[in-house]
């Protein structure tokens with residue numbers, strides 16, 4: 001494919017992985033859009049354009065010559081970016097929607113972070129020629145890293161970016177897990193490392209045809225097997241608390257009543273898990289690109305081998 005120019009909005013860990021793979025695996029050019037100057041990124045030779053997402057003219061100007069926008073930002077700022085991209089006749093737009101399939105996300109859930117509104121906007125502009133694609137990847141392996149996702153500058157907006165904030169604490173060897181869903185079936189999730197997700201997205205840049213949803217999955221596992229993998233890695237049996245949807249709903253009601261917002265977010269993440277929001281069985285990007293995702297256990301061993 002001919003060289004294109006890409007704008008990556010946001011500068012978190014995922015944005016930086018994208019930049020890394022664009023610069024090492026392709027001949028495409030890219031810029032970051034950020035609210036800050038980010039001298040650290042500029043020091044790597046990466047171009048950072050400072051933008052104010054409330055200033056539509058400035059946003060449009062920053063998108064001059066851009067072919068594809070990859071957004072890692074959410075909410076009102078992303079809407080403004082989508083509008084500016086459409087004004088600028090950007091060809092392709094990837095929204096910040098790197099989790100489950102949008103169709104399985106519960107309506108009006110706090111986990112949405114404005115994603116539904118962004119998608120509605122993109123569906124509208126698609127009629128006028130701006131393509132978009134969601135990259136569904138399940139949950140990031142990095143949720144189980146020493147130091148949590150925060151170590152990778154990931155998940156700041158999720159309230160579960162600390163070590164042990166989601167399902168299990170590998171250091172203290174404790175798991176709080178809903179093994180079964182409301183129907184009594186084992187809960188499954190698709191998982192991918194953020195790094196592999198970035199490789200998939202970068203590989204998809206060169207595909208001549210885009211669909212509105214690309215699905216990738218490093219490994220699909222039952223929650224019980226995720227804990228087992230961590231137990232084997234640590235060489236000990238974890239202390240396990242088995243959660244039911246009923247007990248989760250009860251805890252959620254309590255978190256709401258006591259105004260504990262962080263706890264509400266955490267419980268919503270677990271409830272979305274048992275509802276199957278991060279599970280799918282039909283990855284459709286694997287056969288189109290040449291990426292070999294890391295298996296969960298291999299990633300886990302590597303991540304914890306050098307844990308402080």
Ligand SMILES: NC(=O)c1ccc[n+]([C@@H]2O[C@H](COP(=O)([O-])OP(=O)(O)OC[C@H]3O[C@@H](n4cnc5c(N)ncnc54)[C@H](OP(=O)(O)O)[C@@H]3O)[C@@H](O)[C@H]2O)c1
Pocket residue numbers: 009010011012014015033034035036053072073074077095096097098099100137138139140143149153154155156157158
């Ligand atoms: N599947 C998973 O397990 C998983 C886990 C975590 C995240 N994710 C996904 O990864 C993406 C990024 O999420 P995140 O939580 O890591 O990052 P985030 O907190 O949403 O921040 C991403 C970027 O948004 C910009 N930003 C933050 N607050 C902003 C504001 N108020 N106005 C405008 N821009 C703002 C920042 O860029 P600047 O500071 O450079 O402007 C930041 O780098 C999301 O799509 C999320 O769903 C997935």
